[in-house]
Amino acid sequence: SLFDQPLAIAVQGLGPRQQVTLRTSLRDETGELFQASARYQAGDDGELDLARCPALPGGSFSGLEPMGLLWALQPQKPFWRLVKRDVQSPFLLQLEVFEGHGERHGRLLAQAQHERAFLRDGVRRVPVREGRIRATLFLPP
Numbered sequence: 001s002l003f004d005q006p007l008a009i010a011v012q013g014l015g016p017r018q019q020v021t022l023r024t025s026l027r028d029e030t031g032e033l034f035q036a037s038a039r040y041q042a043g044d045d046g047e048l049d050l051a052r053c054p055a056l057p058g059g060s061f062s063g064l065e066p067m068g069l070l071w072a073l074q075p076q077k078p079f080w081r082l083v084k085r086d087v088q089s090p091f092l093l094q095l096e097v098f099e100g101h102g103e104r105h106g107r108l109l110a111q112a113q114h115e116r117a118f119l120r121d122g123v124r125r126v127p128v129r130e131g132r133i134r135a136t137l138f139l140p141p
Helices: none
Strands: 019-027 033-041 091-099 108-116 124-130 133-139
Touching: none
Parallel strands: none
Antiparallel strands: 019 033, 019 091, 091 108, 124 133
């Protein structure tokens, strides 16, 4: 998906009202790790849809935040910022589902990777160098 588009996150196949912790992580271009986690409880049908299920207290955020696992990403190194320098390569987002709500994560139940791209297919990147001006022009297909 494109970096500025909403991401729908859902988990299926859980037990009725099962408690789980979801964690997202990614590494920036320097290799620095960013992570966020949230505690949830599946519905009676064993499904968890972040657009409908609020995060419980105790994680990086709480409440109904469908994109919370992305905006709450924090660096492991203090005062580090998530900055994208090469927009031609995507961020690789790791999503993990753990059993329970303990301080130490329980058993890993599921994991997935997702690419968050910055350029739509077909977009042309044109460097601009004119006098002291340094810029990049992005042209749609």
